[in-house]
Amino acid sequence: MNDNLHQLRCFGCGSQIVASDSKPDFRCSICGDLFEVEYPGWQARKGPDRPNAGALKWLWRERRMSTEALDQSGVWRFRELLPILNNFGNAVTLREGNTPLYHLPRAARALGIDQLYAKHQGMNPTGSFKDTGMTTALSVARERGFEWVACASTGNTSAAMAAYAARAGLRSLVLIPDGKIAWGKLAQAMDYGAVTCQVKTDFDGCVRVLTQVVKAAHIYLLNSVNPYRLEGQKTPAFELAEAFDWNVPDHVIVPGGNLANSAALEKGFREMVELGLVARMPRISVIQAAGANPLARSFVENAGTAMTPVEAHTRATAIRIGNPASWRKAARAIQTTGGWCLDVTEAEIAIAKAEIGAEGLGCEPASAVTLAGLRKLRAQGSIASGETVVLILTGHSLKDADYTIDFHRGELLRDDEKIGHEDEINKLRRNAVSVEPTMDAVLAALRGVVG
């Protein structure tokens, strides 16, 4: 392995290991915590050998004009900051990344801020940000000669893993909770040829079973405990800095499930500061669903220093996780950048999702927690009107069309969940109406909306 360029450092006890010594479950054999990829050469290369910030910015921009697959990837375009492969020829890419950054003018006006943007990671090849981490981790699996890869998933990880495995000619094993994932995601895993097990448990139960499987069989684990996932998932930070002409926004707001993505983005910004690509860090805030809020609770109870798992319940299935693996990494990202960790209710998520839809963007329910969280942060005075805010929209609207239809039909939320939100919900609902095949009937339907 590229041991001279990267090593793994335990997040808990700080012990360093060479990459090839990591265990199949990516847990430290001393303290049981997770690893982070680090590049000792970057610190050592002070002076003339240090990667030159100006040259990198120029190179990364030039690559956007290239016809090479690796250059067209919004992850591998930044490969100078991803020295995890011996041979970049082993990289498996579907041209992930390079996702759009959209202004949200209506939401911005409603919230009294000017500079509100959405970085839409749902615009990746399989429809979620998981692609950015899968291209890096699966490439490592391929370089190390694995024939099988596996993940436990609420849906999007399995869709991404199955696609990248198929591209690389590897076989993939998916463990998903029985009956509690969005159909679009299950369909993708099947379409890309994964061996899919619907396990009669929740996500946290799937993780427990899979951890035993990878210790018993020669299968490469691609859950986000795999530190190479986070290397790919840090690259949207580079894209954001580039989009803001190598400045950073004041706030980045991220949904929290298993809590790796928020940590990955923080790592991306931190490395840019270390290498002199940007001058400062944004504040990183994490938003959870109120029914799956172990980290938000821990911030209320003990400032994020200890976390008690919960039994998770939310219709935002991508973040229906009660015992998040990367909670310590996410807690540090929030604490060191001066961000917040909050939770939002099912009604707040549904309303925010409809508002993002009404901007012509759309997203998964799990992504909408960001806008719902921003509303709370504005209300508590944490974000000033002149500050720049970026919401990370993690998944595509069509991943969970049932959720959207149920909302507009008025079947999503129970009466007790709607209390206090009835007017907002009624204003946003756009149910389909059934009409006779005549002009008059259609015009009558139109008057019903306009009138």
Ligand SMILES: *Cc1c(COP(=O)(O)O)cnc(C)c1O
């Ligand atoms: C995986 C996922 C999340 C949660 O990301 P974590 O890294 O697990 O916190 C949020 N939204 C969507 C759409 C996802 O697929």
